[in-house]
Amino acid sequence: MSKPSKTILLVDDHKFTLELMSGALKRQGFSCLEAQSVAEALSILDKQTPDAILSDYLMPELDGFDFRRILLEDHRMKSIPFIFLTSYSDEELISKGYELEAVDYISKETPVPLIVSKLNNLISTVHRQHEQSISELRQAAEMLNLKTVPERIVAVPGFQIDFWHKSYKDYPGGDFIDCIHANEQYTFLVLGDVMGKKWGAWFFSFSFLSYIRAAIRFCVYDGEYSTSVIMQKINQVISLDPMLGQVLSTLALVRIEHSSNEVAYTGAGDLPLLHYQTETGQLKAIQSSGLLLGLFENGSYSEDKITLETGDQLLCFSDGMIDYEDENGEKKSDFDYFTKSIQPLLARPDAFNAICERTVYTHTNRAQIDDSSLIFIKKTMPQ
């Protein structure tokens, strides 16, 4: 997979300057978006987010300062590195630019190689600062013992249980996994995906997990083990929560009975589970009826019972596993492609590792574009 090129938005009312600069930057490996006015630039920014913006000062109608002011008011666009490009070397103009949090100033007379190295430095500095902030937040979360993925899953007699999680570009995201050993008889497995933006989703995933853990524990305490009843209770409390009621999450809830080969499953807006039957080699999708958590007070939750014979496998996964970017940079969600590509792997004794390897695309050039999570359950012993 080749490294994607950095995208620069160039804004200049002179078409010739725009084409000259764009051509020079493209020859240096950048992708360029071109706008001849602030209005045109805003329309481009509505659809795409460049790595940096290089804008002229003086333009008819809205000028570069107006442009910068508009961007500073927009939460999404204010953090895009912004550089003024000008033929003026007026100190006053330069200082006005810096007051508007422009990160740099480049004269149009600057030789192209110098502009390129300034751009590269700027983008990597922003990237490094960003990574440092993420690393600090992650360390803080670890110190507070906040984990949305368990360090290890408890051993369940008669079953091989594994999980795998890979966050998108190492950003914390909305996927969460948990394994709750309820008592000597039952273990519950949960896999969810909070539908939100990276950090936002990550923060909310802790709240969702707290409710889910509590609901399972309370139900088990009352002798209630039905996954559909537990799911409905989780949904009710989340719908009543003034904050979480505005956020939505998928959830797959799987109950394993240690002394049985029957597994119970209830889903909430999640992808179907896949059941691999070792005797026939068939892979069957099990689709639940339940709706996303927090959507309606009654989420129409049903309970499926799945019988696992020795060697049978059950796969529960988030949408990141089926999303990918193809060779042409087109993003896709393809459940059937995922199913077909893993089916041959499931007959192997190391099926779990083979699926994980396949998903990090060591054997293809299809790139991961979202958080990917998987819970793998295999029946290992006859009852």
Place this chain on the structure above:
Amino acid sequence: MITTTKEAEATVVNVTIREAKFDKADHFHSELVQLIDRGEKNLVLDFSQVTYMDSSFLGALVSSLKYALAKKGEILVVGLNKDIDNLFRLIRMDKVFKIFPRVPEALHFFHER
């Protein structure tokens, strides 16, 4: 990101991005909320130009529906490509949204209601 056309039965919202992802989700949600607040409560969202939708954007879409329903409005969805349509059915979004092939069918639904 969106352009709108006001019809007698509803407002048609044309989603003009190819990749409907997390970086556009908040903006999309706030644009729909603004429309609903302006009294345009019945919306037909046309996704014919959209080739990919991630879960964050889906979340923003469902949140907008919740908002519209609370204001006694309705959001219909049209123009889903094969992959997105399949995803909607897999995660039961087809039980949440009324889905039509194209804008006229959705407007007809509002007209007949």
